[in-house]
Amino acid sequence: MAEVKFGVATSHVPAIGVAIDNGKEDEPYWAPLFEGYEGARKWMADARPDVVILAYNDHASAFDLSLIPTFAIGVADEFPIADEGYGPRDIPPVFGYPELAWHLAESLILDEFDMTIVTDLPVDHGLTVPMSIVYGKPETWPVRVIPLAVNVIQYPPPTARRCYDLGRAIRRAVHQWDEDLTVAVFGTGGMSHQLQGERAGWVNTPFDTSYLNRLGSEPEALAEVTHTELLKEAGSEGIELVMWLIMRGAMSREVREVHRHYHVPASNTAAGLIIFEGT
Ligand code: DHB
Numbered sequence: 001m002a003e004v005k006f007g008v009a010t011s012h013v014p015a016i017g018v019a020i021d022n023g024k025e026d027e028p029y030w031a032p033l034f035e036g037y038e039g040a041r042k043w044m045a046d047a048r049p050d051v052v053i054l055a056y057n058d059h060a061s062a063f064d065l066s067l068i069p070t071f072a073i074g075v076a077d078e079f080p081i082a083d084e085g086y087g088p089r090d091i092p093p094v095f096g097y098p099e100l101a102w103h104l105a106e107s108l109i110l111d112e113f114d115m116t117i118v119t120d121l122p123v124d125h126g127l128t129v130p131m132s133i134v135y136g137k138p139e140t141w142p143v144r145v146i147p148l149a150v151n152v153i154q155y156p157p158p159t160a161r162r163c164y165d166l167g168r169a170i171r172r173a174v175h176q177w178d179e180d181l182t183v184a185v186f187g188t189g190g191m192s193h194q195l196q197g198e199r200a201g202w203v204n205t206p207f208d209t210s211y212l213n214r215l216g217s218e219p220e221a222l223a224e225v226t227h228t229e230l231l232k233e234a235g236s237e238g239i240e241l242v243m244w245l246i247m248r249g250a251m252s253r254e255v256r257e258v259h260r261h262y263h264v265p266a267s268n269t270a271a272g273l274i275i276f277e278g279t
């Protein structure tokens with residue numbers, strides 16, 4: 001049986017990818033951030049999931065305002081690295097798992113989550129930066145990846161509760177898959193940040209700390225946090241945190257926190273990382 005055993009939530013700040021690609025991890029600005037990623041990379045080298053289901057948001061790379069799926073699942077063999085305006089990152093392509101992805105699509109849709117099915121999906125920093133954070137710079141990614149894109153760009157995004165419930169449905173779907181696979185679910189984005197308007201540069205460390213503290217033990221309470229509260233406390237782009245609840249919903253009720261890191265700033269953003277093991 002396939003099992004969701006691991007959960008990773010992490011920011012996906014594009015500048016982190018640029019720092020990795022250009023060998024800047026030891027520079028004074030970046031060193032304190034990357035020191036906190038060492039434990040995550042060591043953990044991942046042991047954990048070695050077979051498949052990652054990665055919840056992220058596309059930032060107008062694969063989709064634009066002409067097409068805005070609330071939840072989209074990538075069912076392709078391979079996902080090219082998106083060109084976000086300065087050429088694609090020089091990293092390996094991301095290989096999918098079409099059979100499992102189609103099973104997830106079927107199970108989720110019959111479970112009343114109306115997924116958009118995507119066969120042609122260039123993946124941007126929302127997906128590739130988390131991969132680089134936990135895997136570093138391998139020749140090829142040592143895992144198959146099923147991208148799950150969530151609209152948090154154009155109002156209205158899905159609620160935190162809907163994301164949490166989608167995670168629960170992902171867990172049910174994975175556990176129906178009759179193959180011995182260890183699955184990790186990633187939720188990406190956040191933590192507090194606002195890239196635009198009068199509050200550009202907004203960071204709220206007390207809010208982020210509380211979110212990290214509660215994610216393991218009180219996910220049901222975090223599922224009740226409204227968009228307005230997220231905007232107010234975490235900033236306009238901090239709304240990405242709803243995707244962390246997809247990960248948490250896919251985990252067992254009880255989880256063990258195995259790694260945590262929080263650092264300000266990464267670009268204009270509070271960068272957070274938390275890893276859970278479940279049963
Ligand atoms: C930035 C972009 C993001 O998508 C994000 O989640 C955080 C930061 C940025 O451009 O700095």
Ligand code: FE
Pocket residue numbers: 012057059126189190237240
């Ligand atoms: Fe983002």
